[in-house]
Amino acid sequence: MSGRTGRATWTRTGGALAVWAATRALLLLWVLRVIVPPGLDVTYDVSGLYQKWATVLSGGVFPEHDVTWQYPPGAALAVLAPKLLPFLPYATAFFVLALVCDALVTALLLYAAARPGRRFAGVWVWVVGVALLGPVVFARYDVMVTALSVAALLVGTRRARAFGALAALGAVVKVWPVLLLVGTPRGEGTRRSWTSAAVTGLVLLAGFGLLMPGSLSFLTAQRDRGTEVESLGALVFHFARHFGWDGRVAFHYGSMEFLGTGVPLVSALAQVLSVLALCWLVLWRVRARVWSEATFADAAFTALLLFTTTSRVISPQYMVWLLGLGAVCLLYRGGRMTLPVVLTVIASFVTWLEFPVYFGDVVGSTPFGIGLLVVRNGLLVAATVLACRALWRETVRAVPRGGSAESERMPGWATTDA
Template sequence: METKGAGRSLAWLLATWALTRAALLLFVFQVYAFSDLDVTSDVSVTYRGWYEVLRQGTFPLDDVTWQYPPAAALAILSPAALPFLSYAHAFFLLAFLADAVVMALLLYPRRRPERSLRGAWVWLAGVPLLGPTVYARYDVMVTAVAVAALLAGVRHPRVMGALTAFGALLKVWPALLLVGCFRRRAWASAAVTAAGLAALFAVSMPGAFAFLTFQRERGTEVESLGALVFHVARHFGWQGQVLLNYGSIEFLGPHVEQVSTAALALTGAAFGWLLLWRLRVTRREPHTLAEAAFTAVLLFTVTSRVISPQYLVWLVGMAAVCVSFRASRMGAPALMVVAASFVTVLEFPFGFVHVVTSDRYGVLLLVVRNGLLVAASVTAGRRLWRSTVPPAPAAPLPPRPARPRKAPVSP
């Protein structure tokens, strides 16, 4: 009976996955309109423009919107593998393939007693809740690499290290997967792979690391946690502007620099907490690696100056890996991330005009979405700490002073 029940659950999961992903493909292929705002223009315009430059053997040195590590060129150039399709259509199919790879990775070890289908269900639900934006950015490809790295880390640390380094050269954040890794072989593999790939790109393509200088003048993106300060301030006469800057819609004006600096300080504090956790951790289980990575990516995302919709793809992927372990305690933060994904699609693309104009509806959406992410970060951090760091021993009570004995009364 249990085998039949598991088989039915798997069949429902796969059928639902197929239906939801078919819907996403219909939206990005524009068979049906998802919203008034076209979420695919990044692929058809921006990515396609970079593609033409990268084909010449150089990075987009004159385009400050190119803010990605050198291996991102592989994702942008990947549609060349399907020359019989247009650039955009090929990219959408490759993004769909990356989505399928993640699902396959989450399903593969389901027969092991310590694993479950919960992770696959989280991925199944979280991705379509974000809408077609998932297939219109290359973040789902990076997430596939990160998921593969985390799942390999339990048994194959060298493979994890190599995949993590490759992911970090795609979009930096997968480097956070090493936060909970205590195996030297993984760190050594990551260092060797990163050094080799970086040297290869530096020698073969000019401007491989020009992206490091393209973010100095960035403001605070309108969807970030710090942006709430200016959304509220606009109702009290704040004189700044909302402009397209460095590829995203940002606040520019008085006190933006201070808020951006505060966001960087919060990121530094988050990394300090993670370092303290590494120094204090004593109990490590197979799922600790994934839980630490999930917590680190949550903290990085929440404290960033930018929280674009596609960032939620990272969080859904990391949450899915966590809850695929039966012993994981990250169920509540994972559900918060899934809920935040739904609020995110309400905010972008459906409510983006309200966000940009800072009206009450737009501010409410951001408060709810970012509030869910903050709650998920705090909950994940607390549960990670409690499950791995022993409580501090209670200070012993001082001994009570002995009472003086009364002298015996003589008869």
């Protein structure tokens, strides 16, 4: 690294750390209620639900009879983590640990961005995106799962087995990190990473099953859910309320959902869309011929966009996942996810407006609240379509170097972990 390049790197790093420190201090003051801006208090899940669950989990069982518990067994690790700081109140300890995980993601991205051939844009996606999303980042355990997923993607370009283990650990905590596996290039690397993920996941699930009853209750916990008011399908009912629809909004399964005529049908259609998204991913994987380091992250980001957008529930914390994977995508110069990631960052800001600032308008289906959801969900749909298009062009239609029809291997996958 030349002196000029080194100075530029330090300047960028210092600027990013300064912005990170300022914005995170503001978010921490927000969740600690030192600053009380307009909107809902986003900390109830921690001070209410998480703390209640921690009490039950400390007794060696899962809160399987609590309909708000809809998480895989590894979530217990995140919920119990604040007990590692017994000198702090539970909620305060949780916020501090969330801040630590946020700092870890930032450090991982900074380290990766300093490597030859990488871009600094990914660091800014995380630093700015989290700030725009607001205090919900520290008031949910999703930032912890995102830290695991970012670490998995960055390790995975060189260590297939370590990647598989980290992806499995993330999936046992909150399911969605299993999507990280979709982008592994075919061959020995995929066999090693998928085998490692399967073994790690089975061992963890078996361990929880033996030690704590009710560990698999999450598998059926959401079958009677309605359509959450922030989801894409919910727009049908937001508009329908202005034309005499007789349904209602209620706190149901831990979130505000639409209940009433037509809701089961829209919820079923959302699940059909998720199945179609899975079919597209399978087709893409069968047809893909060209892989690079960028493809590894791009495929995971695209898969996550597909399942987020088609979900019956698009909660604000889902954006944390997208910001983390999007940040990794923009580290690579050869990636094609710049526009979808930028749209995701913008959608994060609109998400902060709809929750917590104007959530009353969303629940009440006011024109302003509906407008916010149309913009946020429209941005996610656009990002999803553009990401699928870019991934297809990058891997299916692209011509590999030398004109060969064989897929390229990512550096390290064929030789590492031998």
